[in-house]
Amino acid sequence: MKLMGMPERKAHVDWTGFAAWTIFFVIFLNVLIFTIHCVNPVLMSDDWYFLDVFVRKGIVGNLHFADFFVKRMGIDHSEPFIKMVLLWCLREFDLDISVEALVGVFVALGCVLLFRAMIMNGVKNEAGWTRHMAWISIAAIIFSLNGIEIWAWPLNSAQYSSFLPLPVFMWTVWRSYCRREYLLLAVVTLLMAFISDDNAVIGILATLMTLAFYALSRGVAEKGVLLRIVVVVLVCASVVRIGYSYAPQVYGAPDAPLADKLHALFNQVRKGEWPGWFVTPLTWAVASRLFTPGGQGHLVEIVEFGILVAVIFIHGWFWFRAVRYEWNLLVFVSIALMLVTYGWIAGILLYRVPALGADYFRQDRYIRLYQFELVAFVLMWIGSVSSSSPGPAKERLVRWGKTACLGFLVLQIPMSVSAWMIVPGRQHYDQDLARQIYRLAANPSDSQVLSHCNPQLPICGWGLEKRQDLLRLLQENHLNIFSPKVVLAHPYLLNATSSMGPADRAQLLSALQATDAGKSAGKARGSMWSFFGVGRDMWPRSGIGVNDVRRSHVPLMLTGCWAPNGRGHQSESWCGPEVSLVLRKPAETSGLVIEGLLPWDLYAKDGRTSPVTLLVTVNDVPVAKKTIGAEEGFAINVPEQELPALTFPSEPMYVRISADGSFVRSRVLRVQDPRELSMKLSNVSFLTSAEDAQ
Structure with missing residues (x-):
């Protein structure tokens, strides 16, 4: 460079900015991967309304501009952008609405980058840690796993489109x-x-x-x-x-008339329910689940009270700064955002709480509204730092702000851990939701489903004709959970298909006919879902050894079972009185074996006298029966010739194991699930000829 007459310049790396971006990518990838694993692809709640009034027209190609703004009477939102995304899901993904959640994640990313641009606006040289700490904290607020429903329910994620x-x-x-x-x-x-x-x-x-x-x-x-x-x-x-x-x-x-709403709110004041109007919005913005799912106890109450006091104090500081100190862009936006948050809370109070009670504030989905008060705090802090003159007061402001931001960032670690612990339960919930839809599709008047219907399935409360019409719309067009593409993307749904009628199930499974199950799983690997490992180890295998199944996957792979109560050779999963699972039958097999233990002595001690009969069915065909009247480990062997013939290679086979009669709930065993215990299951597998010989 010197020979060319130009000054020599050393390469300079902005390590502060590099560290900030690294932390940001960790935060972003955490929520992105969590969403991919936890998002619900099954239609629920408002999705059924959109199916009826919007998607139906999209299927037949009869959509008009006004249809993107259709809404219900009363309190409802048109959300045209979400309907555009929904149309894209219909056209490209067979109405796999989980894609809608991914769009929401990237729209939320746009919000974070916009706030970063505001914070960095006017910075000519490298930004110091103070500004980086501010925008990273905003990223942690928006991408927090504090509110699981924000990311697990696609409609919630997509609503960031109206906030941006x-x-x-x-x-x-x-x-x-x-x-x-x-x-x-x-x-x-x-x-x-x-x-x-x-x-x-x-x-x-x-x-x-x-x-x-x-x-x-x-x-x-x-x-x-x-x-x-x-x-x-x-x-x-x-x-x-x-x-x-x-x-x-x-x-x-x-x-409802305004007078009726005010009267209902007045009654809540008389009953002493009014503290919930502001306690929940203030505390849930920081932490709705304190370190563990469903945390309870005096310690939690103390921590919640501490959060409430701290947030109230910061609100006081916020408005003191707004009145007494200089304004700039960040201060202006922070105050406007805070007023927007107050408006959202007032809207919930006026339009939801009168009919649904003060506890309606405790909705996970509303955290996406509450969290913007924290964003406003951060913007006010960094805006005040920018406009303050150098001196001890500014140093204290910087120091206290950094401490608060760092504390919030550290809090995200236990919040994320507890959120990831909930994922298997969420997938099991989605699986049960799909199971009910499949059963209603087979019989729209199924009294058992209708009497125990999931509250998120509004079709259960609609008329028979409407319910039948919407389910037929999904079936005939192979949409949502009736699409093989969607089932491949979310393999844990395959177990739920055992609740379909035999003809409908055969039609769905025939779409997988082109390749064997391994290649079908590989087909899903081409999507972003399997890239992040969604469902890879939940695709049908030739056998399930309960000792080897991860605790989190037991309810997904073995419906009707609880997690194993031990490790290694002591791992046994309590199952019953009815168990179902999906297996892949190998090309060469000598039969099916089911191994387990019936704890007869426990039930005899509690009053059971009649023998227990276990019935095994494969693809709805009874293949074996065993009667047990004493404490023993059992092995039920089903010869290959007794198994139903496959209609195409690697067809998933639905194995159901049911026990007759009623079981007395044992007082010896501590099991939270209200269902009655039946047996300990250890292995359900297809055997090859070589294994049989051994």
């Missing part, structure tokens, strides 16, 4: 005020009002209130600028809202 335009709008308003430019403001307002629906109304009111607060508290004289901003925003928003007034409304009911 809000901070963009707030930034644009501040820019218009500083630069006296209004064209960009008009464009952003139109887009936000179009995408965010009623969230845009709350965002506009909050932002204009913040601007008015700034003008009044600072004695700003540019009244003409403020007036032009207000006129541009209100005119653009009004145009879109007039259009929304023509949005089609299908089903639903008119909202």
Whole structure:
């Protein structure tokens, strides 16, 4: 370089920025992989409404522009962006709505990067740890596994699409005020009002209130600028809202009169339920599950009280800074965001709590609303640091802010651990949800399902004709859990297909006919789901040794069983009185063997006198029966010739083991599941000729 007459420059690495981005990618990958493993692909709740009024038209190619804005009467949201994503899921993924959750994750990523851009705005050289700590903390807030339902329920994740335009709008308003430019403001307002629906109304009111607060508290004289901003925003928003007034409304009911709502809230005040109106939004923004799923006890109450006091104190500090200190972009956006959060909480209080009670605030899905108060705290802190003069006060502000941010980041570790512990239970829940849908598809009047229907299946409460129509719509078009593509992407659903009618199940399984089960699993490996290991070890095997099955996979692979009560040769899973599992029959097999132990002495001690009969069916065909009247380890061997013939190579085989009669619940064994215990299962496997010879 010197020979060329140019000064020599050493390569410089911004290690602070590198470390910050590394931490960010860990946070982002944690939530992305968690979503892929935990997201529910099965239609539930509002998904069935969308199936009826929107997806149905998409199937026949009869969608019109107005259909993207359809909603129910009363309190509902049009959410046109989510409907666009839903249409994409229909066209490309056979209505696998789990893709909708992934879109939500990346929209949330856009929110994080937008806040980072705000924080780094105007920084000419390398940013120090203070700014990096601020945007990493915002990433941890938005990507926290504090609210599992945000990521497990696709509709919740996708609703970040209506939040993203809000901070963009707030930034644009501040820019218009500083630069006296209004064209960009008009464009952003139109887009936000179009995408965010009623969230845009709350965002506009909050932002204009913040601007008015700034003008009044600072004695700003540019009244003409403020007036032009207000006129541009209100005119653009009004145009879109007039259009929304023509949005089609299908089903639903008119909202209750305001007087009735206020009366219901007054009754809650009289009953002393009013603290729940603000305690939950304040504490759940930080931690809804304290270190363990469903944490309870005095220690938890003490920690919750400590969080409540701390958050109230920070709210006081927040508004003190807003009134007494200088404003900049970050301070302006933080105040507008805080007012938006207050608006959301007020909306829940006015439109949900009167009918559903104060406990309705304790919904996981509302954490995505509560968390923005924490985002506002961080923006106020870093904005105050940016505008403060050097000195001891600024150093204290930086030090206390970093300590709070670091504490929140550390808190995410136990929160994430506890969230990952819940994944198997979530998958089991989704499996049971699919099982009920399959049974209703086989018999829409199934009284057993209808009397114990999952609350997230609204079709159970709808009329028989409507229920039959929607289930037929899914079946005939091979959508959602009736699509082999969806089952391949989420193999734990395969066990649930045992609840389908034989003809429907055969039709679904015939779509896997092209390759054997191993290649079918490999086919799924081409998708992002299997890239992250979703369901690879839950695809049908030729046998299941309970001793070798991970505890978390027992309820997914062996429906009707609990996790093993030990390790190694002492590992035994309590099962019954009915067990079902899915196996892959090898090309060469000598039969099926089922091994276990019936703890007869326990039941005899508690009053059982009649022998127990175990019945084994394969693909709904009875293949073996064994009667046991004493304590013994049993082995049921089913010869190959007794097994049903395969209709295509590597067809999944559904094995069901059921025990007759009623079992007395043993007082000796501590099992939380309310079902009665039956037997200890150790092995269910197809044997090859070589294994049989041994």
